[in-house]
Amino acid sequence: MTADADRTDATEGRGRVAVVIGGANGIGEATGRLLAARGWRVALADLDEAAGKAVAADLAAPFFRLDVADRAAVEALPGQVEAALGPAAALVVSSGAFQRNVPAEEQDPAELDRILAINVKGTWYANRAFGVGMARRRAGGSIVNLASTTASLATPLSIYGPSKSAIVGMTRSFAGEWGRAGVRVNAVSPGITLVPRVRARLRSEPGRYGADPAEGTALGRLVEPAEVAETIAFLCSDRASAITGIDLTVDCGWGVSAGWAMYGGVRPAPPPPG
Template structure:
């Protein structure tokens, strides 16, 4: 089935690399007009040039920067149909007792407050038109205990925030959803695999026996942003190759292929 269509204008925050870049490329291929915004202006411009789109610089931790982006996009490109908030910062894995307050505050401010600012600022224009879709990128770190205290907490709060916005804005025609990727083969993860920074391959703990590809997360994001998901709001769609359902099997020897029929 050909699902490419004229879907409107999508703004991808964090679109200069990783999941955001994969999403920008997929949405452009599916008929969206895209605006790629990133703190790394060169990365945003690189992706935008490849796609024949428009690149912008934005710091989602700054209310003034997000507001300026929203105004510039609406003025130069037109009304925004979809917003994807993929910009985030990560943390080094350290014991919680050694996690510095400054690191905690920086990660929560960028990942949580930044997502809030983007939702609120772009959402206001959507509310005025009574139409729009927002997809926030959370993480499987939001869904259970793991040694990423600040990052996991920030993403858990993003899921809760997403549900709140969805509940409040649904009668005004705005859908708000989240996607929680598992370990995804972006450049940061690839470097950790190559340098042995993981104790084991994250794919060993998934039902599918592999980690997630960026385009697989992008598929979920584009679906939720599109009218194909017109009755879906307030969900957190997990894209983790089955990590949640299989990770606890490690204490029983791990997941295994089904036995061949005799």
């Protein structure tokens, strides 16, 4: 990367305010750190207060304890951020709840309520709370919602996957709702991403994602959190000024390799010349 590119990256945010909900760890943490490095003034919100405050201290950023299932708390967040930093120009909703990979008859129906409250209602509350303000200010803005490849692929996750499908659907609806006010709304769908929680599961539950989940991707590896963060930062930036209403997949080719399984799997790389 050239020195000019480095300077551009460091000033990409131009001092504008970006809010990362779910910014205490994983993809949200990686995104908050990258946006701060790109010149955004970042505010973090998360239910995990200890981890969130630690990340915020590193970034000299304000932290807000937030339960995304609490509508009143989410609706209060834009005003709290504005009082601390100014109005938000970008919102990233990276919060999420997961389910156990067990047969449907073994699922606790209470899990349905919990996951829908966090993934679907929480994302909807956050989009409306920030999106309406962005639209009324007529100063543009960008919202990025974290969906998942499970939104478009058949998996055993009969609650989590449909909840992420709902996020993709609401993303497209909100893109139409606020587009004429200059507000862009997009989704990012990661595949299996090597956040600390997933790395721990790969060690402790080696069969959870199959014998070798990397073998199920075209690139032969899994996604790094920084790679998802790069995609989110791009969609937040002016470089994506004509992009709205999309669901951008970041999965190392997990989706495209699925149809190769019955033909023996993705082909290995050809041998080097000579």
